[in-house]
Amino acid sequence: MKLYCWNCNKETELDRIYNDDLGYHRVCSECGASHDIDNETAFEFEKQFYEPMVRAALKDGWSPRAVCASIYELFQEHCICEEIEDYLYEIADPNNVSEEDEDYESPSVDWWGDFPCPDLRTKYGKEALI
Numbered sequence: 001m002k003l004y005c006w007n008c009n010k011e012t013e014l015d016r017i018y019n020d021d022l023g024y025h026r027v028c029s030e031c032g033a034s035h036d037i038d039n040e041t042a043f044e045f046e047k048q049f050y051e052p053m054v055r056a057a058l059k060d061g062w063s064p065r066a067v068c069a070s071i072y073e074l075f076q077e078h079c080i081c082e083e084i085e086d087y088l089y090e091i092a093d094p095n096n097v098s099e100e101d102e103d104y105e106s107p108s109v110d111w112w113g114d115f116p117c118p119d120l121r122t123k124y125g126k127e128a129l130i
Contacts, residue, residue, distance in 0.1 A: 001041075001048065002014065003041070005028040005030060005031060006035040007028060008030050010031070014026060015029075017046075018034075023037075024036065024042040046080050047084060047087065049125065050088060050120070053121070053124035054120065056124045057118075057123070064093035068089055068093055069118065071120075072085070074121075
């Protein structure tokens with residue numbers, strides 16, 4: 001995904017976005033200027049970045065519950081927004097199997113005991129949102 005810089009007007013690849021109290025923004029790789037990114041652009045960036053990780057984990061045999069736990073952790077760490085969290089849950093567990101499991105209270109239950117929450121980024125990607 002390419003964006004024009006508001007400062008130097010050069011088109012550069014969007015490879016990292018930041019989220020803080022003021023919302024989403026990026027830093028231009030050409031001039032170093034920071035400028036806002038609208039929520040739709042942030043959603044599309046996160047979708048392109050995280051959806052392949054979710055699909056790869058499912059293809060490799062991760063359970064929907066483990067994938068949902070990893071998605072929940074990304075949300076809790078403020079790495080993804082609520083809208084993309086819901087979108088990724090739908091991919092990871094389209095039939096809501098996890099919610100029908102009697103032992104399943106929330107994705108975070110996989111964080112404790114013998115089942116630490118797996119991290120999609122460790123196996124399938126790198127951190128792109130700070």
